[in-house]
Amino acid sequence: MRIKKILLPVMAFACISCGNDPLPKPKAMLRLDYQKPEYAKVDLPIPFTFEKNKAADNISKLKLDGINNSYGIDINYPDMKGTIYLTYKKVTADNLNNLLRDAQNLTQKHTMKADEIESIIYENPKQDVYGMFYEVGGNAASQSQFYVTDSTHHFLSGSLYFYTKPNYDSIYPAAVYLKNDIKHLMESIEWKK
Incomplete structure (x- = not known):
């Protein structure tokens, strides 16, 4: 009788306390708020x-080659630990195909680590600017790359790099x-005449 008095409340408590089924937590993304861009x-x-x-x-500017009017420009974002590297080269009669091939090959080098590479064609006939933007998904070293040209005088390419080992989930908001x-x-972009 004494066992029934103890066992009955324990069993009732066990049945009542197990009323809610456990639910898995939903997937979440890291939320970082950055200031609204002002250009x-x-x-x-x-x-x-x-x-x-x-x-x-x-911005740091470095003249790469005085003969060919080549420049390197670094746009630094210390709070995000990233830099956009720009390289400008003057187009000559015989180098446009090589410049285009080099810019495209630079992006393709990331295919081993990238989950995907999305390319978006860019055209601005009013300013005579044409090019391609590449968004690289996954743990690649560079998450964004691009090139633009007027096909006759100017060629500009750029890449985004972070000062850390690539971990796409961690750098995604900054990327x-x-x-x-x-x-x-x-x-x-506006070309100078």
Whole structure:
């Protein structure tokens, strides 16, 4: 009788406490809030102008080759630990195909680590700017790359790199934010005459 008095409340408590079935947690993405982009025109002593996000703290310019008017421009984002590297080269009568091939091959080198590579054609006939934007998904070293040209005088290519080992899940919010900056940069390019 004494066992029944103890066992009955214990069994009742066990039945009542197991009323809710456990539910798996939904998948979640890391949420990082970045400031709304504000763009300002950059007019360096180079053959083109463009707009950059004010979140980029500085731009460094390096003249690569004085004979061929080649330039390297780095747009640094220290808060996101990333940099957009731009390379400008003057188009000559015989180098456009090589420049296009090199830009496309640079993107294709990421296929071993990339989950996907999406290419988007870019055209702005009003400013005489034509090119391609590549979005690289997965743990590749560069998540975004592009090139633009007027096919006769100017060729500009760019790549986004982070100062960390590629982990797509961790850098995804920053990669999306900077991808939009790259697209804006492409859309704002004006060749100098």
